[in-house]
Amino acid sequence: MDNYVIIHFLGGASVVTGSKFLLETSEKNILIDCGVFQGLKNLRELNWSFLPVSAKVIDVVLLTHGHLDHVGYLPRLVKHGFNGKIIGTAPTLAISEIILRDSAKIHEEEAEKANKDKYTKHQPALPFYNLVDAEKAISHFQAEVTDKWISLSKHIAYRFQYNGHILGATFIELDINGKRFVFSGDVGRFNDYLLHAPKKPEWADILFIESTYGNKLHDTENIEDILSNLIKDTINKKGNLIIPSFAVERLQTLMYLIWKLYQKNKIPNIPVFIDSPMGNRVLELFKHFPEWHKLTHSDYNNMCQHITIITSYKETWKTIDDKRSKIIIAGSGMVTGGRVLTYLQQLIDIPSTTILLVGYQAEGTRGRQLKDGVHEIRFFGKYYPVKAQVRSIESLSAHADQGDLLNWMTNIKNIPEKIFLIHGELNALDAFRLKIKDTYNWNVTIPKLGDVEKIIL
Structure with a gap:
């Protein structure tokens, strides 16, 4: 195996939504999550752009969980030529099926309504994807269990670990030629009403951690x-x-x-x-x-x-x-x-x-x-x-706050070589960067959309 991994930050970098992280290796090209951008118009318009890498070169997609900003681009990915497996836990894939079919229906209805009521500048307005596209993406789904290392190739294996947040959500550990890459996905609360507390990673050479509430503590309101x-x-x-x-x-x-x-x-x-x-x-x-x-x-x-x-x-x-x-x-x-x-x-x-x-x-x-x-x-x-x-009421959020995120990292035994803060608005990212530095004295990177990073193994 060649001695490097190239990381492409295709979404979820310096923004909260659009989660897509491509790891390019000599054995497999692995996409972690495949979500749509939500929110500001300039971000939503990115959904219509072709990815800066060909969908055909991606071998496999691993999903942390089933939210739209983590799975909503899958039908477009398949439409553009992706032909590999889309792997997640059974509840993640069940939720993803529901979300993709529902969003496809909404896209179709909104395009139809925009054309009928003539409040569109596009002639005609087209759905982002339709039900046929959604079903094609779903046909690539493959469910896997948690807590078990599963081989992708000779030198690459992955493991899903329970993460709270929503039903089926996990963080993903990737072992690439002996180096541990950890993708937090969205970390859940440690005192959630319905879900168990998230598990914690114990080793991370390269850590990708969400920062949605990296600058806040949830209110202790009743x-x-x-x-x-x-x-x-x-x-x-x-x-x-x-x-x-x-x-x-x-x-x-x-x-x-x-x-x-x-x-x-x-x-x-x-x-x-x-x-x-x-x-x-x-x-x-x-x-x-x-x-x-x-x-x-x-x-x-x-x-x-x-x-x-x-x-x-x-x-x-x-x-x-x-x-x-x-x-x-x-x-x-x-x-x-x-x-x-x-x-x-x-x-x-x-x-x-x-x-x-x-x-x-x-x-x-x-x-x-x-x-x-x-x-x-x-x-x-x-x-x-x-x-x-x-x-x-923000304290009902399913996202970990700053305290929970710091707690989630407490079992990591080593000092990570690289920490990438993802899924956050800029003020949250910067505040969390300083907090990690003060708490653990770890160096942190805040990648931007479109950044490419080379990691030597």
């Missing part, structure tokens, strides 16, 4: 009190509590919290509607993969019986017309699309409406605009006045 007060306030105002939610993990956590509040008599029996087809399908996976989470079979069933799952667009409108105070949890979490837009279109200009944001809101998303206090917001080609109250 989430149960905040939620119960918001719900009671909603009932007093005879209004609606709309919670835009990520379909994977966040939605299920909210269901659990609201059900627990009712169990503890902290809230009345207010109607709770879940309007997220993708979220419903992910909820089913909790039943199929019980070893990946903390919920008992009994708690899962009771939680599901407490809420109403909306299964059709007709039911969406019936819910909007329902005059009762209610809680509506709908996708998407950053208000970038999905069913939540239909509710906001009808209810965002009503003062008795409360919008609760429950996680990271990337730059350029409607969620960030709402969090920053905009007086009007645009979707479906029109502006809508924001008269609803907007609240935010």
Whole structure:
């Protein structure tokens, strides 16, 4: 084997989204994650560009987990000529199937609506990928277990390790000719409501670590009190509590919290509607993969019986017309699309409406605009006045904060040769760089999008 690895930072470098890291070796070319860029328009437009490397030369894709910004580019990769295996844990691939089919459908619907209502500069507007493209990508999926070294070639092996965050999520260890490359993926919380604590790497020669909250500690706010007060306030105002939610993990956590509040008599029996087809399908996976989470079979069933799952667009409108105070949890979490837009279109200009944001809101998303206090917001080609109250709970995030990230590194026995900070906005990356230096006296690199780095083995 040649004595070097060339790393291509194709996404997730100096930005939070678009995770793609290509390791070029003489035996295999390995892509870690294959996500889309989200947020600012200039980032989203990168999704339409061809990769600076040919998809045909990539031999295998290893997935840390199933979020869109880690798997959403897979159909394009296959369309551009990738013909290898896409490997992840069984729940990661199950979630990825759901997400790719759902996003393909949304891409098709948005292109159709843009053409019909003529709010596009493209003639015609085309979907980023369609259902056929998604199915072709899914046909490349291969599930593997955790905690076991699996050979890719003579001198290369990999291992998945449990990482919390969402169902199926792992960090990836790659042994390349005796040198350990560790990709954190997205690290979960050590005190998550539904998931077990992440495992920790014990050796890392080259470490790639996410920095989404590298400059923050999650608030120690009492989430149960905040939620119960918001719900009671909603009932007093005879209004609606709309919670835009990520379909994977966040939605299920909210269901659990609201059900627990009712169990503890902290809230009345207010109607709770879940309007997220993708979220419903992910909820089913909790039943199929019980070893990946903390919920008992009994708690899962009771939680599901407490809420109403909306299964059709007709039911969406019936819910909007329902005059009762209610809680509506709908996708998407950053208000970038999905069913939540239909509710906001009808209810965002009503003062008795409360919008609760429950996680990271990337730059350029409607969620960030709402969090920053905009007086009007645009979707479906029109502006809508924001008269609803907007609240935010960041401590429900499935991402590790700075303290958790530092904790995640505590079992590493050696001093890494290289540490690359990835998945962060620039202020978070720089703050985390200084914190690592102060805590461990390790040198840190912050790669930029498109950077290429050569590692001597």
